[in-house]
Amino acid sequence: MHVTAVGTSGGLPTSRYGTSCIHLQLFGDEILFDCGEGSRQRLMRYDASPNVDAVFVSHFYADHTLGIPGLVQALEMNGRDKPLDIYVPEQRTRRAHEMIEGAYRWPSYTVTVHGYSENEPVRQTDDYTVRAFGTPYTDHSHGFVLQETDRREFIAEKARALGLDPGPKYGMLQNGQPVETDDGTTVEPGDVLSEPRSGRKVVYTGDTRPTAGVVDAASDASLLIYSAMFTEEHAHRARSTGHSTAAEAARVAAESGSERLWLTHISPRHEGDEQTLETQATAVFENDVTAVRDGATTQLTRE
Numbered sequence: 001m002h003v004t005a006v007g008t009s010g011g012l013p014t015s016r017y018g019t020s021c022i023h024l025q026l027f028g029d030e031i032l033f034d035c036g037e038g039s040r041q042r043l044m045r046y047d048a049s050p051n052v053d054a055v056f057v058s059h060f061y062a063d064h065t066l067g068i069p070g071l072v073q074a075l076e077m078n079g080r081d082k083p084l085d086i087y088v089p090e091q092r093t094r095r096a097h098e099m100i101e102g103a104y105r106w107p108s109y110t111v112t113v114h115g116y117s118e119n120e121p122v123r124q125t126d127d128y129t130v131r132a133f134g135t136p137y138t139d140h141s142h143g144f145v146l147q148e149t150d151r152r153e154f155i156a157e158k159a160r161a162l163g164l165d166p167g168p169k170y171g172m173l174q175n176g177q178p179v180e181t182d183d184g185t186t187v188e189p190g191d192v193l194s195e196p197r198s199g200r201k202v203v204y205t206g207d208t209r210p211t212a213g214v215v216d217a218a219s220d221a222s223l224l225i226y227s228a229m230f231t232e233e234h235a236h237r238a239r240s241t242g243h244s245t246a247a248e249a250a251r252v253a254a255e256s257g258s259e260r261l262w263l264t265h266i267s268p269r270h271e272g273d274e275q276t277l278e279t280q281a282t283a284v285f286e287n288d289v290t291a292v293r294d295g296a297t298t299q300l301t302r303e
């Protein structure tokens with residue numbers, strides 16, 4: 001899974017950095033967590049595909065949504081032939097329609113606005129599931145948990161040792177069906193598959209205060225992408241505006257057992273002083289911490 005920080009500025013774009021957008025490429029899907037103003041241009045700048053399959057919107061503020069109409073229009077002008085899924089809080093579907101149609105028109109390719117709730121998977125494929133959790137920021141604001149499906153690998157040596165040559169029976173075993181060898185012995189899938197290997201988990205908080213709910217959602221995350229707007233000197237401001245400090249983000253990372261922490265949604269006032277955010281977070285969370293700026297990437301590999 002490849003992850004790119006496309007927009008990392010909190011609230012407002014600056015001359016260098018765009019507003020919220022995280023791009024993930026996994027299993028042939030290109031997905032975005034939020035799509036702030038100008039996201040499409042930055043996707044191209046940072047070699048992340050703008051040919052997006054799905055956009056997940058954490059809440060309906062401009063610094064998380066304004067890039068959507070431009071993305072929708074550009075896809076049509078580039079001859080889009082596959083559908084685009086846009087996931088918004090269920091109370092915001094009408095607003096999403098109005099935003100797209102008001103800024104352009106409803107496109108000729110298939111764009112589906114899905115209203116999501118916290119009670120059911122937002123998107124589910126064979127390879128991964130995305131679900132939402134509530135955050136105490138504004139009305140109908142959320143974060144997202146992306147969990148890869150656990151996998152069992154097929155071990156060909158074991159199959160051969162049991163008397164099976166490569167062929168259609170390998171595929172049947174991989175699909176969970178028992179098969180018979182030439183001498184009539186039954187081979188069960190469990191005889192030739194590895195122990196389940198845990199899928200990777202990426203958690204994107206959206207804008208939030210550090211709460212027990214966020215800690216719970218982030219449990220054992222491979223990568224926690226946290227909206228950490230302020231340094232400790234502005235802790236009162238973080239509290240009064242519903243945001244978090246870098247140290248608060250780090251506390252969530254530590255309490256949730258996350259492996260890595262990306263600090264994003266950084267206040268324009270801290271531009272050029274990202275080191276302070278990292279230092280304050282590192283004092284609380286001993287694992288890998290990065291205050292990411294636009295264009296930062298990482299590859300997450302399965303253990």
Ligand SMILES: [Zn+2]
Pocket residue numbers: 010011020061063064207265
């Ligand atoms: Zn925001």
